[in-house]
Amino acid sequence: MKIAATAGGGLLIGFNWSACDSPKMKVISNEEIYDKAINFNSFLSISPTNHVVIFSPNPELGQNIKTSFPMIVAEELDVDWSNVRVQQAFLDTEKYDRQVTGGSGAMPHSWQRLRQAGATARHMLMEAAAKRLNVPVSELKTDKGNVIYGSKKLNYGELANEAATLPVPEDVELKQVKDFKIIGTPVKNVDNDAMFTGKPLYGLDVYRDNMLHAMIQRPPFGMKLKSVDADEAKKIKGVKDVVTFKDNVAVIGEGTWPLMKARKLLKIAYEPLDKELESTAFHNRKFDEMLNSGAAEVKRKDGDVDAAFKNAARIIKSEYQCPFLSHSPMEPMNFFAHVKEDSVELIGPSQTPDRARNAAAEICGIAPEKVSMELTRLGGGFGRRLRADFVEEAVELSKMLKVPVKLTWSREDDITGGAYRPAVKYRFEAALNGKDELIGYKLSGVGMNSGNSTRENNFPAGAIENLEIRSMEYKSPITTNAWRAPITNFLAFAEQSFLDEVAEAMGKDPVDFRLELLDKAKTSPVGEIHYDIDRMKGVITTAVEKSGWGKKQGVSQGFSVYFSHRSYVAQVAEAKIVDGKAVLDKIYAVTDCGIVINPTGADQQVRGGMLDGMGHAMYANLTFTDGVADQKNFDTYRLIRMKEIPEIETHFIDNGIDPTGLGEPALPPTGGAVANAIYKVSGQRLRNQPFSNEEGMKNLNLGNPA
Amino acid sequence: MANYKLQVNNKNYEVDVDSDTPLLWVLRDNLGLIGTKYSCGISQCGACTVHLNDEAVRSCVLPVSSIGEAKITTIEGLSDNGDHPVQQAWKEVDVAQCGYCQAGQIMTAAAMLKKNPSPSEEEVIDGMNANLCRCGTYHRIKEAVLLASTKIK
Numbered sequence: 001m002k003i004a005a006t007a008g009g010g011l012l013i014g015f016n017w018s019a020c021d022s023p024k025m026k027v028i029s030n031e032e033i034y035d036k037a038i039n040f041n042s043f044l045s046i047s048p049t050n051h052v053v054i055f056s057p058n059p060e061l062g063q064n065i066k067t068s069f070p071m072i073v074a075e076e077l078d079v080d081w082s083n084v085r086v087q088q089a090f091l092d093t094e095k096y097d098r099q100v101t102g103g104s105g106a107m108p109h110s111w112q113r114l115r116q117a118g119a120t121a122r123h124m125l126m127e128a129a130a131k132r133l134n135v136p137v138s139e140l141k142t143d144k145g146n147v148i149y150g151s152k153k154l155n156y157g158e159l160a161n162e163a164a165t166l167p168v169p170e171d172v173e174l175k176q177v178k179d180f181k182i183i184g185t186p187v188k189n190v191d192n193d194a195m196f197t198g199k200p201l202y203g204l205d206v207y208r209d210n211m212l213h214a215m216i217q218r219p220p221f222g223m224k225l226k227s228v229d230a231d232e233a234k235k236i237k238g239v240k241d242v243v244t245f246k247d248n249v250a251v252i253g254e255g256t257w258p259l260m261k262a263r264k265l266l267k268i269a270y271e272p273l274d275k276e277l278e279s280t281a282f283h284n285r286k287f288d289e290m291l292n293s294g295a296a297e298v299k300r301k302d303g304d305v306d307a308a309f310k311n312a313a314r315i316i317k318s319e320y321q322c323p324f325l326s327h328s329p330m331e332p333m334n335f336f337a338h339v340k341e342d343s344v345e346l347i348g349p350s351q352t353p354d355r356a357r358n359a360a361a362e363i364c365g366i367a368p369e370k371v372s373m374e375l376t377r378l379g380g381g382f383g384r385r386l387r388a389d390f391v392e393e394a395v396e397l398s399k400m401l402k403v404p405v406k407l408t409w410s411r412e413d414d415i416t417g418g419a420y421r422p423a424v425k426y427r428f429e430a431a432l433n434g435k436d437e438l439i440g441y442k443l444s445g446v447g448m449n450s451g452n453s454t455r456e457n458n459f460p461a462g463a464i465e466n467l468e469i470r471s472m473e474y475k476s477p478i479t480t481n482a483w484r485a486p487i488t489n490f491l492a493f494a495e496q497s498f499l500d501e502v503a504e505a506m507g508k509d510p511v512d513f514r515l516e517l518l519d520k521a522k523t524s525p526v527g528e529i530h531y532d533i534d535r536m537k538g539v540i541t542t543a544v545e546k547s548g549w550g551k552k553q554g555v556s557q558g559f560s561v562y563f564s565h566r567s568y569v570a571q572v573a574e575a576k577i578v579d580g581k582a583v584l585d586k587i588y589a590v591t592d593c594g595i596v597i598n599p600t601g602a603d604q605q606v607r608g609g610m611l612d613g614m615g616h617a618m619y620a621n622l623t624f625t626d627g628v629a630d631q632k633n634f635d636t637y638r639l640i641r642m643k644e645i646p647e648i649e650t651h652f653i654d655n656g657i658d659p660t661g662l663g664e665p666a667l668p669p670t671g672g673a674v675a676n677a678i679y680k681v682s683g684q685r686l687r688n689q690p691f692s693n694e695e696g697m698k699n700l701n702l703g704n705p706a
Numbered sequence: 707m708a709n710y711k712l713q714v715n716n717k718n719y720e721v722d723v724d725s726d727t728p729l730l731w732v733l734r735d736n737l738g739l740i741g742t743k744y745s746c747g748i749s750q751c752g753a754c755t756v757h758l759n760d761e762a763v764r765s766c767v768l769p770v771s772s773i774g775e776a777k778i779t780t781i782e783g784l785s786d787n788g789d790h791p792v793q794q795a796w797k798e799v800d801v802a803q804c805g806y807c808q809a810g811q812i813m814t815a816a817a818m819l820k821k822n823p824s825p826s827e828e829e830v831i832d833g834m835n836a837n838l839c840r841c842g843t844y845h846r847i848k849e850a851v852l853l854a855s856t857k858i859k
Binding site: 061062063064186188189191192193195196197198199200201202204205207213237238254255256257258260261328329330331332377378379380381382408410411600604607608609610611612615633634635639640641642643645647648 | 741744747781793842
């Protein structure tokens with residue numbers, strides 16, 4: 001036992017815990033913390049025990065804003081992270097703005113708000129301390145949950161009561177970036193313990209008293225329900241009922257397995273809606289029809305492409321095609337709804353909880369305020385859960401059956417259920433003059449329910465005198481939806497591969513070619529520039545440095561750079577010959593997303609985005625026969641596995657700008673970097689995805705297929 | 707429906723379900739043990755992995771009638787305090803993104819390390835390859851398994 005005198009004259013007694021058994025340190029439970037916490041604002045409460053409860057408003061699907069958002073609040077509040085407890089907030093449109101997870105937009109949207117929330121509370125705590133100590137606020141400091149006046153320390157817990165009643169200051173000073181103690185340090189995922197010990201976290205884990213399970217048989221695309229014979233299905237023990245709504249046949253019961261069995265016994269007849277039922281051969285024909293029709297809408301036109309191409313000494317033309325893709329998050333679609341007399345309880349995984357609530361309110365004919373929406377953790381989203389279709393289904397059933405309903409989609413439902421990344425085809429053309437200079441550039445994009453299949457203002461627009469970008473879509477009954485980095489998830493590959501071909505035709509190094517274009521965009525821009533040239537150059541030059549671009553022996557390098565969702569990523573992929581086969585060895589990624597809040601989380605998003613981009617570029621395919629996807633589960637719908645991944649090295653640009661988002665930006669450049677490296681090592685140009693179907697891939701062994 | 711006695715995480719349970727009911731659904735729908743996850747239902751992804759007498763098995767294709775007296779361990783029972791070396795390593799390496807596949811990854815790794823406590827990197831990749839992760843945490847999973855192997859005595 002050590003005894004020391006404090007400067008204030010009190011006795012500070014230190015205990016050696018292992019040597020004596022009293023007094024016991026009081027262990028404070030989380031329940032107690034939540035119970036006693038005093039609310040300061042939408043984002044934080046402080047308990048008298050000096051713990052801080054921070055509310056994370058946005059749906060969490062693995063992007064880890066549930067950790068990084070609270071880090072920002074904790075930083076400006078100036079607390080010890082170990083005293084922070086994070087809670088997922090329910091939907092609350094009065095307290096929070098934009099409780100959406102999509103578009104890599106959460107961080108840029110909330111950065112300032114979160115800082116304000118932490119800083120204002122800190123200020124109020126200082127005001128309370130100033131009052132108590134009867135000193136000016138300006139003479140106080142804070143450090144890790146304490147307000148300090150000379151040798152006096154008052155912790156936030158003891159000040160919370162008084163502080164919370166003070167007026168909320170309008171303008172408070174925020175920390176300088178250089179003074180950050182939490183932001184920029186690796187903080188572990190707040191849900192690790194729960195995830196790794198099997199605690200209920202996900203929508204599929206929701207079970208409530210008197211709840212019934214439901215599963216739905218949905219029609220093929222382009223068909224409607226004609227008749228259903230459910231006699232055999234209803235005989236399965238555990239099945240309570242079979243009901244229909246819209247074109248759906250729903251099996252209701254006491255557990256998932258009885259429903260899975262019962263569905264197989266349903267005898268359902270469908271009839272076509274109006275048009276020909278679609279198959280992949282039809283889509284392929286349609287693409288070429290549209291590309292050759294000349295009817296695509298002009299999205300951007302600079303200079304005179306017709307003249308440029310007429311006067312061209314050489315024209316380079318390539319076409320690129322990709323299939324529909326399922327999002328396939330590991331947790332399939334599901335939702336819980338309890339429609340009551342004049343209110344609705346919703347619980348489940350949604351990237352758009354406000355949309356979910358409004359959909360429920362509309363179906364039930366009540367005000368949205370009567371609908372509560374509890375956000376579960378999402379077992380992946382990728383854009384699929386931006387839709388409210390599975391919410392609506394659960395609500396319809398609960399309303400019909402007058403019981404709480406948990407709707408589960410099987411994996412087969414999920415893969416065949418639509419909301420796909422659209423199938424798209426591109427025709428790129430470049431015109432070179434007699435001196436191998438680039439004088440014209442055309443892109444024609446056609447897509448199935450793609451909306452605008454191009455991003456006409458992206459680089460290289462602005463860097464080329466004569467440029468034309470067109471787009472056309474075909475309205476198919478096969479439903480589509482935003483899929484991680486919508487449109488750019490394939491466009492970037494096609495464009496970065498094409499630029500590689502053009503560079504080669506011009507006899508230029510592909511990186512030099514990009515830098516020259518960027519210089520032109522800077523010094524004599526053509527039309528509007530919608531990208532930050534310096535930020536793009538920054539990631540390029542850093543990628544060159546980190547990868548030793550052009551300097552390595554025995555290694556074939558492919559380059560790609562892309563700007564999407566406010567952030568910039570450059571990649572260098574490396575392939576080499578091992579035992580006579582081409583192997584994708586490593587990819588360098590350099591990211592500019594502004595200030596990196598949580599380096600471990602940021603690294604995850606870059607790796608995850610890259611494996612997502614790579615895996616789908618290489619393996620995943622959806623083909624259709626008469627309005628139904630041929631691939632139904634992971635045995636035929638192929639996702640990338642551990643044996644198939646290269647080494648990845650990530651770097652982040654340190655430029656101190658406000659965070660610009662990271663959920664999607666690392667994905668788009670990946671396909672191009674990989675394809676360009678494969679070309680270098682094998683001489684094969686890959687133009688269609690999945691690469692594994694391309695003739696050129698048959699002689700390659702990229703990783704070991706599962 | 708028939709009565710089945712099951713031993714799960716050192717506890718005895720009795721359930722009344724059809725003989726072909728996969729253990730996965732018995733755990734989730736009947737026993738409230740939701741840590742074991744459904745993702746494909748056809749043994750292609752590993753999210754449903756549990757231990758049957760120390761062997762990693764896919765509970766989505768394991769009929770309850772075939773279990774008998776075998777001891778079942780789920781993620782909830784892998785350790786008392788979340789401190790199995792694999793769980794510790796998972797936390798240290800900060801493996802997860804969405805986390806949905808991770809219970810299955812952990813159970814697969816734990817069973818593998820029980821058999822082979824000092825695997826090479828190649829053996830780790832071989833052993834974990836059948837578990838899917840849609841978020842792409844494979845690099846970290848590999849690192850965590852190797853780290854866990856250093857903690858196992």
